[in-house]
Amino acid sequence: MNFASRVTSARSNSSARGSRTHSLAGALDRHTCVGTLWRAESDRVRCVACGHRCLIAAGRRGICKVRFNEGGQLRVPFGYVAGGLASDPVEKKPFFHVYPGSDALTFGMLGCDFHCPYCQNWVTSQALRDEAYGSPIVEVSPEQIVQAARRSGARLVVSSYNEPLITAEWAVAVFQQAKEAGFACAFVSNGNATPEALDFLRPWIVAYKIDLKGFDDKRYRTLGGTLQHVTEGIRMVHERGLWLEVVTLVVPGFNDSEAELRDIARFIASVSRDIPWHVTAFHPDYKMNNSSATTVRQLIRAAEIGAEEGLRFVYAGNLPGRVGPWENTFCPQCHDVLINRVGYLVRDYRITSDGKCPKCRTTIPGIWPAGGAAEINLSDPASDFFQRLPRRVRLS
Numbered sequence: 001m002n003f004a005s006r007v008t009s010a011r012s013n014s015s016a017r018g019s020r021t022h023s024l025a026g027a028l029d030r031h032t033c034v035g036t037l038w039r040a041e042s043d044r045v046r047c048v049a050c051g052h053r054c055l056i057a058a059g060r061r062g063i064c065k066v067r068f069n070e071g072g073q074l075r076v077p078f079g080y081v082a083g084g085l086a087s088d089p090v091e092k093k094p095f096f097h098v099y100p101g102s103d104a105l106t107f108g109m110l111g112c113d114f115h116c117p118y119c120q121n122w123v124t125s126q127a128l129r130d131e132a133y134g135s136p137i138v139e140v141s142p143e144q145i146v147q148a149a150r151r152s153g154a155r156l157v158v159s160s161y162n163e164p165l166i167t168a169e170w171a172v173a174v175f176q177q178a179k180e181a182g183f184a185c186a187f188v189s190n191g192n193a194t195p196e197a198l199d200f201l202r203p204w205i206v207a208y209k210i211d212l213k214g215f216d217d218k219r220y221r222t223l224g225g226t227l228q229h230v231t232e233g234i235r236m237v238h239e240r241g242l243w244l245e246v247v248t249l250v251v252p253g254f255n256d257s258e259a260e261l262r263d264i265a266r267f268i269a270s271v272s273r274d275i276p277w278h279v280t281a282f283h284p285d286y287k288m289n290n291s292s293a294t295t296v297r298q299l300i301r302a303a304e305i306g307a308e309e310g311l312r313f314v315y316a317g318n319l320p321g322r323v324g325p326w327e328n329t330f331c332p333q334c335h336d337v338l339i340n341r342v343g344y345l346v347r348d349y350r351i352t353s354d355g356k357c358p359k360c361r362t363t364i365p366g367i368w369p370a371g372g373a374a375e376i377n378l379s380d381p382a383s384d385f386f387q388r389l390p391r392r393v394r395l396s
């Protein structure tokens with residue numbers, strides 16, 4: 001089925017479509033197709049794109065609000081991007097063990113299956129929950145996204161900004177063409193995954209980032225998820241052989257106790273000590289505008305806990321140049337610095353073309369350029385931290 005035939009207009013008869021969100025929801029509903037990740041169950045449809053597994057009656061929407069049952073079929077987002085396209089440093093995703101120094105053409109849609117009060121992408125993720133929010137959408141084809149990736153010089157094509165699991169069919173349509181064109185593809189997700197969604201994605205992506213937002217199920221439920229679904233998501237991604245990096249935004253008063261950070265680190269280490277753990281600094285945003293930002297001391301302590309629990313690659317993010325050695329990659333065997341970073345800048349890269357430490361020959365897990373350091377865009381040591389800001393990429 002080609003792109004033009006898959007993007008079809010939805011009929012406007014749904015009782016589930018809210019008031020002001022009528023116009024936004026209506027615009028989004030016109031950019032849908034019949035999805036793949038669902039099955040019929042008696043007179044309803046069961047969506048299996050995320051861990052909520054919504055059972056949706058005719059004319060109703062799932063928790064994410066962007067997938068809906070129309071006439072006994074699940075319609076899903078297709079054929080647009082929200083807020084345009086950006087070429088981001090891969091370190092912003094953050095992936096620190098995937099083609100360091102390269103750019104990732106990044107696209108997103110609208111909506112999320114969670115509703116975190118400190119979301120840093122709330123303009124796109126919460127667009128259908130809150131009337132004040134929303135980002136312009138632009139109709140686009142997978143081919144146009146791949147062309148934009150080529151023009152921007154990206155090495156990766158990444159689905160991010162909103163929760164990509166809820167728009168997985170669109171992501172796969174883009175990834176299929178991106179992979180054929182030679183790009184590596186990746187997912188930036190909250191980890192509320194299902195085996196069905198991961199098996200659907202697996203042929204097209206090489207890397208997956210998951211936010212592990214804490215280790216307290218009661219508090220996880222206030223964000224709209226469950227701890228077990230996310231820990232299971234981490235296990236399932238790892239079992240499928242995808243390169244996985246885990247991020248915890250350290251939010252003072254929410255998840256920053258020593259005990260909770262230690263529980264998170266222990267859990268990741270129980271899956272694999274080779275999974276990089278990024279602890280990143282919170283800044284007041286969205287509905288948590290009056291909360292305190294994470295301090296340098298708090299962030300470094302979180303990183304130290306990760307190392308104490310046996311994780312071999314721990315990074316402290318969002319405070320460039322202020323966290324000492326916690327932005328660098330070290331050989332876990334001989335402790336030599338292998339990648340020297342400041343923020344999104346790569347200042348030095350020493351991993352060999354066969355993915356090893358040049359001094360002790362220990363294999364360093366990750367997806368490294370086959371050409372070794374010769375393929376890395378090193379930043380000028382005299383440059384400031386902002387040299388690699390995300391760039392907007394125009395559609396042709």
Ligand code: SF4
Pocket residue numbers: 047048049050051052053054061062063064065066067113165166
């Ligand atoms: S993606 Fe998740 S929240 Fe949305 S309809 Fe499917 S199961 Fe429900």
